[in-house]
Amino acid sequence: MKLYVVPTPIGNLEDITTRALKVLGEVAFILAEDTRTSGNLLRHFNISKPLVSYHMHNEHQGVKRIAERIKAGETAALISDAGTPGISDPGFLLVRECLAEGIEVECLPGATALIPALVNSGLPCERFCFEGFLPQKKGRQTRLKQLLEEERTMVFYESPFRLLKALAEFSECFGSDRKASVSRELSKIYEETKRGTLQELIEYFSGKTVKGEIVIVVAGRS
Numbered sequence: 001m002k003l004y005v006v007p008t009p010i011g012n013l014e015d016i017t018t019r020a021l022k023v024l025g026e027v028a029f030i031l032a033e034d035t036r037t038s039g040n041l042l043r044h045f046n047i048s049k050p051l052v053s054y055h056m057h058n059e060h061q062g063v064k065r066i067a068e069r070i071k072a073g074e075t076a077a078l079i080s081d082a083g084t085p086g087i088s089d090p091g092f093l094l095v096r097e098c099l100a101e102g103i104e105v106e107c108l109p110g111a112t113a114l115i116p117a118l119v120n121s122g123l124p125c126e127r128f129c130f131e132g133f134l135p136q137k138k139g140r141q142t143r144l145k146q147l148l149e150e151e152r153t154m155v156f157y158e159s160p161f162r163l164l165k166a167l168a169e170f171s172e173c174f175g176s177d178r179k180a181s182v183s184r185e186l187s188k189i190y191e192e193t194k195r196g197t198l199q200e201l202i203e204y205f206s207g208k209t210v211k212g213e214i215v216i217v218v219a220g221r222s
Contacts, residue, residue, distance in 0.1 A: 001070050004077040005091060007084040007110025010213075011042060015111050021045055023108065028074040031066065033090060037081045051181035056076065059090045065099040082213075084112045088132040088157050106129045113186050114155050117215035119179035120193050121153070121158050128153040129220070134166070144173045149218040160184070160210040164202065170218055171198040179219040185212035 009015040017105035024030060025047050031054035032038035038051060056063060070076050078085045078094060084107070085091030098105050118125045129152045135138050147154060155216050158166045163182070170180065181194040190212070194204055198218070 002075045002106065003070055003094070004075070004102045005085050005095065006077045006079050006107065007042060007108060008079050009187065010111045010113050011084045011185065011191075014042070015187055016045070017108065017110055020110060023160070024049065024077055024079075027074050028075040029069075031076060031078045031094070031166065032097035033080045033085075038079055041079075052059060054090060054094070056090050056094070059093050062121070063093050065095045065100050066094060067103060070098065071101055081099055082111070082113075084110060087112055087114070093141075094152055103149075110204070111187075113157070113213065113215050117181070117183035117187055117193070118155055118217055120152065121217035122182060123153045123179060123181065123217055123219050124194055125153060127147055128155055130155045133157045136162075140169075144169060148173065151222075154218045155221050156218070158214040158216055160212060160214055161197040163205055163210050163214050163216075166216060167198055167202045167205065170216070171202060174198065174218060174221075181217045183215045184210065188212070 004024055004027060007019050014166055024042065027049065030038065032051050032054045032095040035051045035053050042049065078091055080089035081087065083122040086095065095105050114130055118128055129150055131154060134143055134156060156166065177197045180195055180198050180201055182201055182205065185191045194201060
């Protein structure tokens with residue numbers, strides 16, 4: 001009995017590891033955030049395994065049932081639509097439940113959007129603070145105020161539809177001349193990283209239609 005946490009590509013399918021493919025081909029069943037998206041990935045690599053839906057809307061209700069199934073002797077793999085499960089994606093609750101039940105958990109190394117965006121930003125990356133998605137409404141300003149004195153480089157995930165709003169809030173909170181970068185479509189054909197001050201980034205993206213998942217990297221307080 002074992003739970004594997006398996007990262008999947010954030011865009012380019014060639015980024016999946018040989019080990020990940022081996023594990024996905026050997027487990028009894030695969031927990032997927034979106035079974036349609038994951039089904040496409042598995043078919044691409046000729047892997048045929050039962051898929052079980054596991055996402056943010058059903059993870060609280062499903063963790064005990066899944067843990068019991070693994071404890072009964074089945075080996076499972078947990079994947080998300082892209083990247084490493086648990087990093088701004090479902091996963092933590094199941095890992096915690098499995099560990100509490102004495103089930104072995106192993107997380108494979110692999111793709112995640114924050115690391116290439118951070119390294120590619122040109123900002124200090126020996127120490128950094130990963131904030132993921134900020135609260136959309138309640139608690140958003142409180143979280144930003146908590147980061148006012150943060151000296152480490154900060155990494156955020158954001159929707160393309162809220163990019164300009166986020167940059168404007170960062171500019172107001174941290175100052176318009178704070179250095180930052182915006183990465184989108186990482187590992188894909190139209191990958192782009194734009195660097196500059198927050199004000200320069202606002203001006204650059206104001207006239208553009210932005211698509212793809214966004215990673216914003218902001219310099220810490222100097």
